[in-house]
């Protein structure tokens with residue numbers, strides 16, 4: 687454990703000094719895997735790298751439940767995030783409870799030290815992304831019962847029409863509350879959902895700009911927070927264009943219809959070459975791999 691502490695301390699020191707950590711990293715990526723890490727790296731919270739290529743020191747675990755929320759699939763151990771994200775979900779849960787919307791279902795946030803996941807997400811690597819489900823109809827459940835919940839689609843994915851039996855004013859309120867928090871950078875929703883929100887919203891449209899159309903995201907929405915001030919190595923995303931973003935929706939829906947009509951590709955797509963993780967993350971994994979299975 688001394689090695690672990692030393693390694694974490696060195697990284698913290700390098701971060702505090704604003705320098706790039708230059709410990710030997712050869713082979714660090716092979717020495718452990720991020721999903722095998724069981725505990726957060728100790729130290730003040732630091733999100734390192736980009737949302738889709740990074741890691742986190744000092745992540746905090748979200749409690750399995752609280753006022754207005756319950757974490758689902760806790761066995762996946764993906765309920766760790768930057769304290770800014772934990773605070774955001776707790777705040778949103780309280781607002782959901784106060785509005786009488788029901789109990790919000792919290793899906794994946796990130797692994798104890800972030801990093802790439804073996805399945806499910808390209809991003810969620812620096813503790814600043816979280817998936818929240820749209821369905822609000824379930825009471826607080828015992829944890830085992832939260833492992834196998836059924837997703838409820840807000841959109842008919844064959845027609846891209848909204849499903850009125852699922853999409854109700856409660857979902858609009860939930861998204862509005864979620865997007866109105868100033869720590870939010872953007873929220874990904876299916877383009878059909880964005881279209882429905884654009885049609886339903888009145889003159890107060892500022893919050894709509896943070897809702898960005900994206901593939902999928904018909905049963906859950908994905909909240910992404912801004913890089914916190916405590917994380918100088920967090921790589922911010924190019925800001926969304928100003929305005930409510932409703933003008934982008936027809937193009938997105940046309941793209942989706944084209945993709946749905948296209949035959950599946952004849953041969954597998956070329957493998958994507960991923961950039962290496964930030965040096966500080968590789969060093970963390972090299973030292974932090976000892977944190978697993980203890």
Ligand SMILES: [Zn+2]
Pocket residue numbers: 807810815816817907908
């Ligand atoms: Zn997500």
